Amino acid sequence: MLLLTGTLPIEEKTLLVGTIKFDGKSLYIGNKVFGNEMVSIGATAMMAAAATTCETLQLEPPLAAVAGDLGQGDGSTLLYTYLTEDASTTGASTITMHYILPIRKGFMEFIEMLDYWEKRPFMIADAGSMLIAKATGSCKKFDLFTPDAGEICFLADPEAGHPAYVKSMFFAIDTTDVPYLIQEAYKYNNAPRYLLVKGPTDFIVDEGKIIYTISEPNIPVLEPIGGTGDTITGILSALIGGGYDPIKACLIAARANRLAGQLANPTPATRVAEIINYIGKAVKQVIDSL
Amino acid sequence: MSKGAEGYTRALFLFELFKDAMQAEHTLRKAGFNIKTGAPPPEVRTGCDLAISVPSQDVNAAEKVLKENDIPILDVVFTFEEELPPLQLSQLVKRVDFGNYLMIRVGNMKLTFEKKSGVIVNISGGGCPDIPLLGLKMIGKPLDKAPQPNEVGYTLCAYTLQKAYEHAVEAWKKVKK
Structure with missing residues (x-):
């Protein structure tokens, strides 16, 4: 079973745990409904993509643990506490951590608690969760990161605690020499076993070795569209949660995300919710072509 | 909180929220402190943070100013480091x-x-x-x-x-x- 966690930009500072469903317009977490505008933003885009993928492949629907947080950390604290104290009872085999305020104590308590799980889940991090994993030296406690260009140069710079502290020499090459940045990230233990580096070319990496690169279809206007990286994370989370091999899951996710983008015929003003509606078709098409 | 500064050259103020750090920077600079800003040391870093350092002999005065301005301090640590990795x-x-x-x-x-x-x-x-x-x-x-x-x-x-x-x-x- 797949557990997806992240904060939402809502006032309600309560924990919400429930099964995720996406009907093409609204996202449902348990009985709570989030409208189309919310689906284009952060963790909800990732969850909608995951739910769509699960439905297409008739996999068990993912479970969400979310909390409202406007940037002050209250909802993030609720999530860290839930993960530490209650998440093991879900029996999750895969956990994806997403938008969250980096809070050292709460994060470390959860990471340490993972050692006590009956069966350690496959751990995926993106967004704020990847930042705190690196800042605390915990990257090896995860199995897969999904960095974009701004994040792979951050992982490559051994001294940077946040992408805003990255040295310009790394930033300058973050789309032109990704293999070097990947090598540096592994050299300093700032990457888990697997990476899917998202960009003009996607790189799928196992223990520092580039296994696949994906460049087609090339849709440059996907880059400015907020959430197009989150949807890749959602698709691969669904696949790994459904038992797919991580490398194969990354390959399908990277190809399907590009294909969904192509099917949506986007401009830089397209919202990711429009692209998510093509993810089911794209995932099926990619899997059928393998 | 702020004791044991002997021998250290700088005191670092840490904050839970980046916004508090920004406010602290503005307040301490306005109050005339010799401050420096940058990434906290790795052992206390969260990733989304900014530390403010003052000369260690000024730590009590700086802490007083921050408290008077209702800026919450997460912690104070002492260091020999004169410079912090800067925002780039x-x-x-x-x-x-x-x-x-x-x-x-x-x-x-x-x-x-x-x-x-x-x-x-x-x-x-x-x-x-x-x-x-x-x-x-x-x-x-x-x-x-x-x-x-x-x-x-x-x-x-x-x-x-x-x-x-x-x-x-x-x-x-x-x-x-």
Whole structure:
């Protein structure tokens, strides 16, 4: 079973745990409904993509643990506490951590608690969760990161605690020499076993070795569209949660995300919710072509 | 909190929220302290943070000023380090021209606007909880009418987006001329 966690930009500072469903317009977490505008933003885009993928492949629907947080950390604290104290009872085999305020104590308590799980889940991090994993030296406690260009140069710079502290020499090459940045990230233990580096070319990496690169279809206007990286994370989370091999899951996710983008015929003003509606078709098409 | 400073050259103030650190920087600078800012040491770093250092002999006075201004301090640590790794944002800027749209990228944050109208059409990147909120509040609004990230956000990601916003405003002015 797949557990997806992240904060939402809502006032309600309560924990919400429930099964995720996406009907093409609204996202449902348990009985709570989030409208189309919310689906284009952060963790909800990732969850909608995951739910769509699960439905297409008739996999068990993912479970969400979310909390409202406007940037002050209250909802993030609720999530860290839930993960530490209650998440093991879900029996999750895969956990994806997403938008969250980096809070050292709460994060470390959860990471340490993972050692006590009956069966350690496959751990995926993106967004704020990847930042705190690196800042605390915990990257090896995860199995897969999904960095974009701004994040792979951050992982490559051994001294940077946040992408805003990255040295310009790394930033300058973050789309032109990704293999070097990947090598540096592994050299300093700032990457888990697997990476899917998202960009003009996607790189799928196992223990520092580039296994696949994906460049087609090339849709440059996907880059400015907020959430197009989150949807890749959602698709691969669904696949790994459904038992797919991580490398194969990354390959399908990277190809399907590009294909969904192509099917949506986007401009830089397209919202990711429009692209998510093509993810089911794209995932099926990619899997059928393998 | 602030004892045992003997022998150390600098005292570092740590904050739970980046916004508190920004306010502390402004307050201590205004009060005349010799401050330096940058990333906290790795052993106490959270990733989305900024430390403010003062000479160790000034730690009690600085702490008093912060408390008088209701700025919550997470911790104070002492160090021999004179310099902290600085924010690099002025050097982390890229632009991508999409014809009718311009994307400004600063660090891990991207802001895209329509050149003609100045309307913000997409915000991408970041990892902290206030970034989705900023997306909800800013997308669909012209640059000169949208709330600025530093008015709404609390985190280093929001601060980074603020820099992207400022570059976008400058770029839009040039496009309009």
